Amino acid sequence: MGTEQTPFLEVRHLKKYFHVGRGKVLRAVDDVSFHINKGETFGLVGESGCGKSTLGRTVIHLYEPTSGEITFDGIKVGEETSQEQRHLLTRRMQMIFQDPYASLNPRRKVIDIVAEGMDAHHLYASEEERRETVIRLLERVGLQKEHADRFPHEFSGGQRQRIGIARALAVQPDFIVCDEPISALDVSIQAQVVNLLEDLQKEHGLTYLFIAHDLSMVRHISDRIGVMYMGALVEVAPAEELFEHPMHPYTQALLSAIPLPDPDVEKKRSRIMLNGSVPSPISLPENECRFCSRCPVKSDVCKKSRPELRELRPGHFVACHEAD
Amino acid sequence: MTNDCVKDSMFRKVKVDEAEREHLDAPMTSVLADAWYRLRQNRAAVAALFILAAIVLLAIFAPVFSRYSFKEPDYNAIFALPDKAHIFGTDQFGRDLWVRCWMGCRISLMIAVVAALVDIFIGVTYGAVSALFGGRVDAIMQRIIEVLVGIPSLIIVILFLMAFPAGVGTIIAALSITGWVNMARLVRAEILKLKNQEFVLASRVLGTSSRGIILHDLVPNAVSVIVINVMFTIPSAIFTEAFLSFIGIGLAEPQASLGVLINNGYQVLQNYPHVMIFPAIIIILIMVCFSILGDGLRDALDPQMSR
Numbered sequence: 180m181g182t183e184q185t186p187f188l189e190v191r192h193l194k195k196y197f198h199v200g201r202g203k204v205l206r207a208v209d210d211v212s213f214h215i216n217k218g219e220t221f222g223l224v225g226e227s228g229c230g231k232s233t234l235g236r237t238v239i240h241l242y243e244p245t246s247g248e249i250t251f252d253g254i255k256v257g258e259e260t261s262q263e264q265r266h267l268l269t270r271r272m273q274m275i276f277q278d279p280y281a282s283l284n285p286r287r288k289v290i291d292i293v294a295e296g297m298d299a300h301h302l303y304a305s306e307e308e309r310r311e312t313v314i315r316l317l318e319r320v321g322l323q324k325e326h327a328d329r330f331p332h333e334f335s336g337g338q339r340q341r342i343g344i345a346r347a348l349a350v351q352p353d354f355i356v357c358d359e360p361i362s363a364l365d366v367s368i369q370a371q372v373v374n375l376l377e378d379l380q381k382e383h384g385l386t387y388l389f390i391a392h393d394l395s396m397v398r399h400i401s402d403r404i405g406v407m408y409m410g411a412l413v414e415v416a417p418a419e420e421l422f423e424h425p426m427h428p429y430t431q432a433l434l435s436a437i438p439l440p441d442p443d444v445e446k447k448r449s450r451i452m453l454n455g456s457v458p459s460p461i462s463l464p465e466n467e468c469r470f471c472s473r474c475p476v477k478s479d480v481c482k483k484s485r486p487e488l489r490e491l492r493p494g495h496f497v498a499c500h501e502a503d
Numbered sequence: 504m505t506n507d508c509v510k511d512s513m514f515r516k517v518k519v520d521e522a523e524r525e526h527l528d529a530p531m532t533s534v535l536a537d538a539w540y541r542l543r544q545n546r547a548a549v550a551a552l553f554i555l556a557a558i559v560l561l562a563i564f565a566p567v568f569s570r571y572s573f574k575e576p577d578y579n580a581i582f583a584l585p586d587k588a589h590i591f592g593t594d595q596f597g598r599d600l601w602v603r604c605w606m607g608c609r610i611s612l613m614i615a616v617v618a619a620l621v622d623i624f625i626g627v628t629y630g631a632v633s634a635l636f637g638g639r640v641d642a643i644m645q646r647i648i649e650v651l652v653g654i655p656s657l658i659i660v661i662l663f664l665m666a667f668p669a670g671v672g673t674i675i676a677a678l679s680i681t682g683w684v685n686m687a688r689l690v691r692a693e694i695l696k697l698k699n700q701e702f703v704l705a706s707r708v709l710g711t712s713s714r715g716i717i718l719h720d721l722v723p724n725a726v727s728v729i730v731i732n733v734m735f736t737i738p739s740a741i742f743t744e745a746f747l748s749f750i751g752i753g754l755a756e757p758q759a760s761l762g763v764l765i766n767n768g769y770q771v772l773q774n775y776p777h778v779m780i781f782p783a784i785i786i787i788l789i790m791v792c793f794s795i796l797g798d799g800l801r802d803a804l805d806p807q808m809s810r
Contacts, residue, residue, distance in 0.1 A: 236704075239708060241704055241707060241708060266710050269708060269709065269710035270710060272708075273708060273709070274704075274705065274708045276701040276704070276705060277701070278701055281700050281701040281702065282701035282702050282704075282705055283702055283705075284702040284706075284719065284720055284723075284724070285534055285724065286534055286719075286723035286724055287719060287723075291719075295705075295706060295709050295711060295719075296709035296710065296711075298711070298715075299709050299710040299711045299712070299715070300710060330533050330534060332534065332537075343705070346705065346709070350709065350710075374516060395513075399514045440513075
């Protein structure tokens with residue numbers, strides 16, 4: 180993992196605010212910077228509502244960022260980017276969605292769902308080529324060619340997620356945002372889908388932004404992991420490093436909450452319980468650490484300034500005044 | 504702090520046996536085929552469908568194949584009771600009620616269907632524009648609707664009919680002025696719900712144009728709401744038309760609509776009840792059957808809604 184190479188995707192000071200009426204502002208993503216190298220899987224974890232999905236959707240330009248820069252493969256996307264350039268980028272950046280029951284149009288056949296991106300980007304010359312490509316994709320993700328003419332409601336959750344993966348692959352992207360692609364699936368099916376994603380990554384040299392809240396799965400699939408809390412990244416580190424030496428008190432608490440399959444180990448383990456409540460993301464204090472209300476190690480300085488990400492070990496960034 | 508939790512070595516890759524793979528054995532169905540199947544399971548709805556089909560066929564063909572005309576008087580057969588020559592009897596001018604009933608039914612249905620089509624056209628466009636543009640456009644359009652809802656629609660309709668010459672076109676226009684509001688609200692709600700669904704987001708990520716999203720994602724998924732609403736608009740349009748004709752501001756003689764016929768019969772109800780009973784039965788059948796069929800369609804198209 181060379182940090183020297185130019186990153187494939189670079190996000191700098193990205194902010195995404197939502198106006199929720201009466202002048203109130205929801206800061207879903209607040210000043211987030213990170214990068215993803217080519218061919219790497221970047222895991223993004225955090226509790227529900229911390230802004231993971233918003234971050235993923237902003238990176239892929241489903242939402243217009245409030246401010247900040249997103250550079251993808253040397254192309255900076257901003258207001259001056261033309262419609263055509265954006266259209267070209269939609270081919271290279273794809274997304275796999277969380278809910279396999281909501282992410283497929285119930286009124287279209289599988290062949291039309293998978294070919295939708297090919298239709299939008301004119302990636303085939305004839306009707307036969309379209310069908311052949313779809314069938315090849317279906318077989319690649321573990322479905323059969325007979326499935327092409329069926330409708331989504333006839334499939335199981337795992338099969339639907341495979342259709343979603345085939346749809347994303349159809350436009351030959353090189354970057355895929357996986358927005359909790361396995362959290363709605365059975366555990367046995369989760370493993371199959373993760374294996375499929377890993378195989379596809381090897382075959383096509385894909386780069387993943389993998390959003391999840393299942394920490395053990397993220398550890399398995401990711402090269403580097405970012406931990407989000409209340410719209411900000413609090414810790415970024417290589418997967419191994421993060422799990423061996425978590426430095427942010429929030430990460431430590433998260434890791435201590437992972438259930439282990441071994442009851443003997445589980446009994447001996449001490450869990451870090453967080454006290455205090457999650458602050459409302461609508462009225463966050465500007466100049467104090469967001470984790471203050473729940474932090475077990477907070478001091479006076481935490482109330483006075485917001486911590487920035489600091490590199491405390493090689494490649495290991497933490498946003499905490501108390502960490503060292 | 505070291506952590507003794509998950510290690511990467513805990514993960515092992517398993518091979519999935521081909522034979523254990525999921526298979527689809529059920530016959531291929533589309534959403535519409537499924538809906539048709541569910542509708543057929545609903546006996547009341549099927550019966551309603553057949554009765555409505557029969558009424559529509561009679562309304563179209565009965566006047567054509569009868570030897571009587573709906574407006575030719577026959578002063579030798581005034582107020583004839585139902586018999587072989589006149590199946591439903593005759594009215595005060597000796598006009599055959601069988602022909603007049605189906606003629607009236609034809610006009611009532613036509614008014615209702617055209618009014619419903621206008622509702623669809625205006626309501627769907629208005630609701631879709633309101634939902635898709637959102638923000639200020641949506642707010643203004645919704646305020647306009649609220650003003651329209653605030654005024655009792657019967658008053659608007661009656662004033663409209665006073666101002667313009669009576670006729671089929673005027674009645675359709677009067678019914679349409681306020682009729683589309685309901686449709687617009689339903690379509691707006693449906694599209695607001697749909698447009699943030701993940702499959703619409705997926706279409707946007709894939710680079711599909713707005714036109715493609717409207718055509719393939721939004722409209723086909725809003726169809727059931729539109730169809731169900733039409734099933735309830737048609738009988739209410741028939742009823743409103745009948746009501747207007749009954750109070751004497753709808754269609755005029757010799758034109759026949761179900762409302763005109765009931766009004767005629769009502770005046771001689773004590774002496775010749777058959778003049779009113781037959782059109783009344785037809786209008787009741789139409790209203791009840793549309794309601795039952797509408798309920799059945801809602802359950803069939805939206806299975807999560809029932810029970």
